[in-house]
Amino acid sequence: MAKKKVAIIGAGITGLTTAFYLKKAGIPFHIFEKTARAGGVIETVQKNGFTYEKGPNSGVLANIETVEFFEELGDRCPPELAGNDANKRLIWKNGKWHPLPSGIIGGITTPLFTWKDKLRLLGEPFRKKGMNPNETLSEMVIRRMGQSFLDYAIDPFILGIYAGDPAYIVPKYALPKLYQLEQDYGSFIGGAIKKKRQKQTPEEKKVTRKIFSTEGGLQQLIETLVEIIDAENITYNCSPLSVQKVAQHHYVVTNENNKESFTHVVSTAGSEGLPVLFPFIEPRKWEPITRLKYAAVTEVAIGFKKWNGISLKAFGGLIPFKEKRNILGILFMSTLFKNRAPEGGALLTTFVGGMRRPDLALLKDDALYDLIMKELAITMKIKNTAPDLFEYTTHRRAIAQYGADSEERFKTIASLELQHQGLYLGGNIRDGIGLADRIKQAHFMAEDIILNEL
Ligand SMILES: Cc1cc2nc3c(=O)[nH]c(=O)nc-3n(C[C@H](O)[C@H](O)[C@H](O)COP(=O)(O)OP(=O)(O)OC[C@H]3O[C@@H](n4cnc5c(N)ncnc54)[C@H](O)[C@@H]3O)c2cc1C
The missing domain is CATH 1.10.3110.10 (protoporphyrinogen ix oxidase, domain 3)
Structure with a gap:
């Protein structure tokens, strides 16, 4: 096992970015993805003249690794930056929107x-x-x-x-x-x-903290990465994986009847799947990691071919919990990025659920539609208009919540990685929850693999 070879579990942005850097360094790798597609929670859909996201809507150029990642992608996938309207954020109070102040x-x-x-x-x-x-x-x-x-x-x-x-x-x-x-x-x-x-x-x-997507939606970033790393290096619909440890830097990944040896294994899976993936680690050792809480969220894209509500010159509006409304906030997506709605129309994205109203994240079809349209009539002053697009996605484990139990989780991850050399436990269980956090984490995991001798 003199030569490095890396198994990456998950073809979300973390797994694909890790693969991107390994490919650049000429280190062989293979991605195992349990679903039929790449992107993980990132998924852009075109329908009825609208382009909407089912997962994250945008990222923030919040660290140098994300800035340099886009520099390396160059013309293949430049970031699409939101305009100045994105600097204005609205907050709902006593039946009205108010801009969040930025100056004295x-x-x-x-x-x-x-x-x-x-x-x-x-x-x-x-x-x-x-x-x-x-x-x-x-x-x-x-x-x-x-x-x-x-x-x-x-x-x-x-x-x-x-x-x-x-x-x-x-x-x-x-x-x-x-x-x-x-x-x-x-x-x-x-x-x-x-x-x-x-x-x-x-x-x-260079770290401007500007809001980014990519032209045509974040799926474009995923497609570019898949093209660069080569689809042949990804197995989709992989059967439940099991990773066995033979020695330090020698792991065997079992997928259906195939067994393949790797020097490194990078997991980007959520906390719940880890004990099954790595049966060589005692189940009780996972407890500080599997205890991680996630918020359930339903994300709703609502499109109007002709907009007749309030001015959309802002990033969007957020609704404090104290105001007791049933939505968490509304993003003005067609303001932020080009070609998200037909000319004169609008694309909004709203969210329901979260840690304090998980019941609302479970609403479906008519019940969800009625709730959202009632909320939009009040907050966005839409006049008797049925939307031309109403699509929703429920994420039962959407966003990891970093509470007081995080220190123990981070220490457990560090101790498992130290004990099992070549194992990387990445993804949203550590290092932050945003897209920029994921890109930065992937950068460092890949760098560690590239720079460290076996
Ligand atoms: C609704 C929603 C909205 C968000 N909005 C924003 C936003 O506006 N801005 C922002 O910066 N961030 C946002 N985020 C967070 C951001 O999207 C995520 O941090 C990021 O996309 C996660 O990427 P990932 O690759 O780590 O994980 P994922 O996208 O979850 O990918 C993990 C992949 O691993 C696969 N997998 C898991 N287990 C296994 C297994 N055992 N075997 C094989 N494959 C496996 C999964 O199928 C998946 O494809 C949002 C997240 C959600 C859910």
Whole structure:
């Protein structure tokens, strides 16, 4: 087993990106995918003049690895960046949308936050730093900023990203940059100002945090990756896999009656499937990983060939849990990216469910339609119009929730990887939940395989 050969489990963005870098380095690999297609939760559909996503709608150029990944793809698949309208985010309060303020004047005049909290914010740089690493996001925000900032800025933000509950999410694991800002500078505001003043490296300058998709939807990125890594290197509809360990850096992957040896195995599977995939690891050892909670979400694409509702010049609107509506938020997809709806029309994506309303993620057909259309009539002021597109996708295990149990999970993953050399436990069980997190993780897993001698 002198030569490296890598088995990758899963053809989502993590598995395909890992394969992309291995291919570039000339290391042989094979991807095993249990479904009939590549992309994992990424899937773009064209129907009735609309182009909609069934999974993620966009990513953020949030790290240098994602920026460089697109640079390496070059003309084969450039990112499609959302325009300036994407900088405006709306928050629902008392029956109206309000822009989330981004500057001082907006921050003073906005009705989203109470006067008491606005004044209290002046003292934020002088408040003591938190000492509890497992403090929840709610606790942290109330301590530093006040209840109304939690309810009308942080809560909707967490609903938008995690479909989560700030009383469960722990910043140290879920929002490490925010956590570190307080740890390093003692203040969010002071830290943000100091960071802004610091001279940026050329790399940091490239990390614009712009919103991206790819032309024609994220499926285009998947198709490009499959083309580059070569479809022959992927087995679709693979039967339930089982990985056996023969020695360090020697694993046998069994698929139907085939057995194949690999020096490395990269898993991108969700937590629930891991004990079956790796029977050589005692079931009890998986417990800190399989305990990971996921939010259930139903994602609904709604298209109108002629739009007659409110202005869509924004990224979209988020609905704080406190407002007791039945949707989590609405993305204005046809504003963000080209050719998502016919001229003069609109494509919206809305989400129901999440950690605090999992019951709604289970609604189907007429019940779901009635609920969504009632919510859109109120929030988007649509006048008696039936949509020209109404398609939904239910994700029972959509978004991993990084709570207080994360540290034990991360330690377990690190210890299993150390004990079983050549094994990589990637995917959403660690390193963050967004597309940019997945690309960065794949970059580092591939780099580790490429650089380390057997
Ligand atoms: C509804 C939804 C909306 C989202 N929105 C956004 C967003 O707007 N922005 C953002 O940045 N991120 C978003 N995300 C998160 C982002 O989509 C994911 O982090 C990312 O796509 C996950 O990629 P992955 O390859 O790690 O996992 P997956 O896409 O889940 O791929 C894993 C693959 O492994 C396969 N697999 C699993 N087990 C096995 C096995 N035993 N054998 C063989 N194959 C196996 C699966 O079939 C799948 O194809 C969203 C996620 C969801 C669900």
